[in-house]
Amino acid sequence: MKIHKYDTVIVGAGGAGMRAAIESTKRSRTAVLTKLYPTRSHTGAAQGGMAAALANVEEDNWEWHTFDTIKGGDYLVDQDAAEILAKEAIDAVLDLEKMGLPFNRTPDGTIDQRRFGGHSRNHGEAPVRRSCYAADRTGHMILQTLYQNCVKEGVEFFNEFYVLDQLITEVDGVKKSAGVVAFELATGEIHVFQAKSVIYASGGTGKFFKVTSNAHTLTGDGQAACYRRGLPLEDMEFFQFHPTGIWRMGILLTEGARGEGGILRNKDGERFMEKYAPVMKDLASRDVVSRSIYTEIREGRGCGPEGDHVYLDLTHLPPEQLDAKLPDITEFARTYLGIEPYTDPIPIQPTAHYAMGGIPTNVAGEVLSDNDTVVPGLYAAGEVACVSVHGANRLGTNSLLDINVFGKRAGIAAAEYAHRSDFVELPENPAQLVVDQVERLRESTGNERVAEIRKELQETMDANVMVFRTEQTIKTAVEKIAELRERYKNVSVQDKGKRFNTDLLEAIELGNLLDLAEVMAVSALARKESRGGHYREDYPNRDDVNFMRHTMAYREVGKDGKDSIRLDYKPVVQTRYQPMERKY
């Protein structure tokens, strides 16, 4: 076991982690621990754009953006946070441009902007061009640009280090962050990083679904590490299903495709979104579009012999426009489906995409241990966190924004905290939990296989807690997850070695997915209403009287050593917008 000491440790090198690192490296001795090489992070998969009311191509302002974000989130958004997001968006985009990001340009040479779902002029009047983009590889360009600037700033990376535990020490009755424990992939060695500040920027958790746009590595490690140490997880029932994933594969086709004029059609060729969202049509918010697609499918208007998908039709757009604005996604259709998007509509279905919930933080990125207590020295930003700027449903282009705005804020806040604070003493045997976990898995002779349990988990999640949920389906999922968690205790790995043992790490990642899936299902069961991404067929309406509040899920360990989930609730911060019915 090795012990390292840094002022600030950042867990994750995606957009949020690297944006934080650029700030904190200037201000404090910083280490970035990342399980992937930075440029492998899933921020690089983002396609469509990053929202900011630059008003480069038409009238726009950050107040409209704030409103759209709150409405898009079905009023579960903390309005003070949404205001910061929309206001600081403009500088966030300009910062990236100055760092070198090659945005597409207008004829005037300014940053070009395009339409995106849920973004409107003047509180819902019509779609507005607010998304700043670089073809359909905006995330790639953000990730590359941030990495380039990390190279410039000399950010210190520990690549292929998996953070598996969060260390917390109680000082005078206050829980404080003391550091993290990491597993080095190359050697199997365990490292303890003592740090004054720790920032989680470890991304999402989509891999508990089968059809998902998320990478294999998005297994919610950060959320799980904090949760296991008694910290709450907020709004985990809210998961976004993006309308246009490649049929059966889940690979994302950006909403930018509809922003450029693409149309969703059912088997009769009908532009069905006109029925569900007369104003915004194909550019209604994602939860609305995904439900509409499944409604078409359920009512027998799906395409193909099994009627299990619909079409994204780009055939009326000029090939030059597709080549210039959507080169990557048209290539995905060619590569993975053998389809030519110039002439063929593309078969699509909703795909599990984005975790609105996560580690609760305030607007400075500080992690909360309950509704209002901050854990000194602990920060989170990006998809791992819940500020909450996305509420019950995130608007497209608001996450690339979130990672930049709150990544930067967390980086500054963490470094400044490190400056004015001392190291917190490490707990006794700091690496114990990880050592035990690794040893148990390596030595286990149990007969359960990681791949089988993961497959069953993904199948139950897809079948029971996707776009449509009921008490019955969620209960089925809760029971199945409980069974899988039991079976997980008998899981064994074949690779017993130390070097690059990805077999072992997949087992650990599965453990995280199981814990988080349970939190998601239990939180969903208790929310007896429909709001944003959480749709209960047995409670189809939003219920502001009982459920205008954030879910806070805590892990509790009983005297018998068994763990269970305790749910609590946190008020939503409302400033100037009164909840209204959402219409698109």
Next chain:
Amino acid sequence: MATPTTLDKLEADSTTSHLITVTFRVRRFNPEVAAEASWQDFQLEIDPKERVLDGLHKIKWDQDGSLTFRRSCAHGICGSDAMRINGKNRLACKTLIKDLNPSKPITVEPIKGLTVLKDLVVDMDPFFQAYRDVMPFLITKGNEPTRERLQTAEDRERFDDTTKCILCAACTSSCPVFWNDGQYFGPAAIVNAHRFIFDSRDEAGEQRLEILNDKDGVWRCRTTFNCTDACPRGIEVTKAIQEVKRALITRRY
């Protein structure tokens, strides 16, 4: 709206399963087990429309958990899984079984020219070092403008191709010059230098050109086009290198 035949076929095919049996011949190496690398054959059932990465996962998940490779996004954008498949550098997640003549064994080996650490995993540090050496970040002089820097659409287009790089190393590790001399910067580093040299906003083109004028720089390129063939992003790598060479001669870019 016409529904053309490729789509019909795709949809009709999906109702029946078309599993075929293929052999994956994988180059294995684990110094914890044996000092030498060796080939190992695996037989698996797979739909030919699936990816080589799916095949590797089937092996890892159902047959031999110790088979080791890197991967993340599974659709060709993170650059984790460049490997030599049937003797050519490709991304495993972007190569479909049906495009490989699956009646013969499919060979899968680590990319060449970088030290193999275990099975298909190589040491990427020298690759990223060469990248860092070309100063891969925007360098400007003078005061920052308050708004964005302006750039015409044409100026933006000038370096569009080289912004697509995902640093997978497929190009660099397909280059015979790099195989023989690991000191050579290699195509990927030059591509990333190109991305800045030809960016109208950047003001350090001269410095970067001097770096590439080095004995291990662009002049080592023998224009074999391996790199262009290998690039999973379709970047015209050789062309980019030629443009850098030309800029070195004319000092115009």
